[in-house]
Amino acid sequence: MKKTNIFLTIIFLFLMISQYGLIYYSIFNSNNFIMNPHALSSVEESQIINMNYEISYEIKSKGSTTKDSIPIMLSINGTNQLYENGTISYYIEKNITDDKVLSLMSKVFFEKQLDFFQNHQINESFQTYFSYRRETMINNASQFLTNSSYTIFWLNTSGNRAGYIKQYRNIKFLNVNSPFRMGINDENRVIAEKTWSEKRSELSKNVRILNSFYLKANFNSEEIINLYFDKTWTILLRGTIEIYDSPDNSYVLDIKLIDSNLELEFLPNNPYWETRLRNLLIFIPLSSAICLIVVFLYLKKSRIKKKEDILDKI
Numbered sequence: 001m002k003k004t005n006i007f008l009t010i011i012f013l014f015l016m017i018s019q020y021g022l023i024y025y026s027i028f029n030s031n032n033f034i035m036n037p038h039a040l041s042s043v044e045e046s047q048i049i050n051m052n053y054e055i056s057y058e059i060k061s062k063g064s065t066t067k068d069s070i071p072i073m074l075s076i077n078g079t080n081q082l083y084e085n086g087t088i089s090y091y092i093e094k095n096i097t098d099d100k101v102l103s104l105m106s107k108v109f110f111e112k113q114l115d116f117f118q119n120h121q122i123n124e125s126f127q128t129y130f131s132y133r134r135e136t137m138i139n140n141a142s143q144f145l146t147n148s149s150y151t152i153f154w155l156n157t158s159g160n161r162a163g164y165i166k167q168y169r170n171i172k173f174l175n176v177n178s179p180f181r182m183g184i185n186d187e188n189r190v191i192a193e194k195t196w197s198e199k200r201s202e203l204s205k206n207v208r209i210l211n212s213f214y215l216k217a218n219f220n221s222e223e224i225i226n227l228y229f230d231k232t233w234t235i236l237l238r239g240t241i242e243i244y245d246s247p248d249n250s251y252v253l254d255i256k257l258i259d260s261n262l263e264l265e266f267l268p269n270n271p272y273w274e275t276r277l278r279n280l281l282i283f284i285p286l287s288s289a290i291c292l293i294v295v296f297l298y299l300k301k302s303r304i305k306k307k308e309d310i311l312d313k314i
Contacts, residue, residue, distance in 0.1 A: 051257065072091065085130065
């Protein structure tokens with residue numbers, strides 16, 4: 001009987017330690033925004049703006065799935081940072097040869113960039129010029145008006161007045177002559193740092209959150225586009241492009257900001273995490289008390305049973 005009591009006590013202690021370990025992990029190991037307040041540092045030290053992205057893709061075709069991720073870095077050198085004139089240097093770590101992947105990336109990049117992505121040397125860059133958020137291959141004023149693109153990596157204002165970007169505003173992307181247009185669906189969509197996701201499961205982690213401009217397009221459920229831009233610099237935080245050309249064939253491109261030397265304006269607190277933490281602080285002591293009561297009742301029942309057995313023997 002004593003061995004049983006010892007065994008139950010060990011189980012109880014194990015449950016207690018496990019639950020407090022859970023809350024410790026939740027507090028200190030979920031991209032802690034309290035312990036790491038400067039994940040994205042300021043650009044004041046340099047005019048060079050670096051934005052590192054990860055481009056992930058998943059292609060399902062004829063019963064097979066192809067997926068991978070491609071790191072890509074933008075190095076931007078311009079006057080008034082992103083807002084006036086300068087150059088963009090693109091760095092990509094490997095050559096892309098899969099035609100399906102290139103076709104999917106053509107939704108974001110123009111032809112000359114795709115040519116570079118197919119055949120280049122490591123550490124070699126592809127340079128373009130930009131002027132008021134129009135991007136072109138040749139640094140010539142007429143080119144920016146006739147033969148250029150609006151980069152998807154930041155919302156274009158094209159020299160419009162301050163306050164131009166707001167909810168329901170129609171934004172142009174890609175080719176200047178025949179641009180792809182999307183409206184701002186929401187200018188206060190809350191998303192979580194690192195994943196740049198609006199899912200509750202991501203927001204309730206111990207991470208910083210910020211408001212974003214959210215753009216969405218749905219073309220007969222065959223092509224779905226979701227874009228999130230921050231409200232400080234209006235740079236792309238996350239973009240997904242989903243294409244469904246049949247029930248069995250789908251193409252997904254997911255672009256996610258990994259880090260940058262631009263300082264983003266995060267919200268001062270994360271109410272989703274605070275709610276989860278409060279629930280954890282209530283749940284863990286409560287469940288521990290329940291475990292204690294269960295063990296106590298079991299031990300009490302065991303003692304009563306033992307007395308009954310002794311009486312039966314008498």
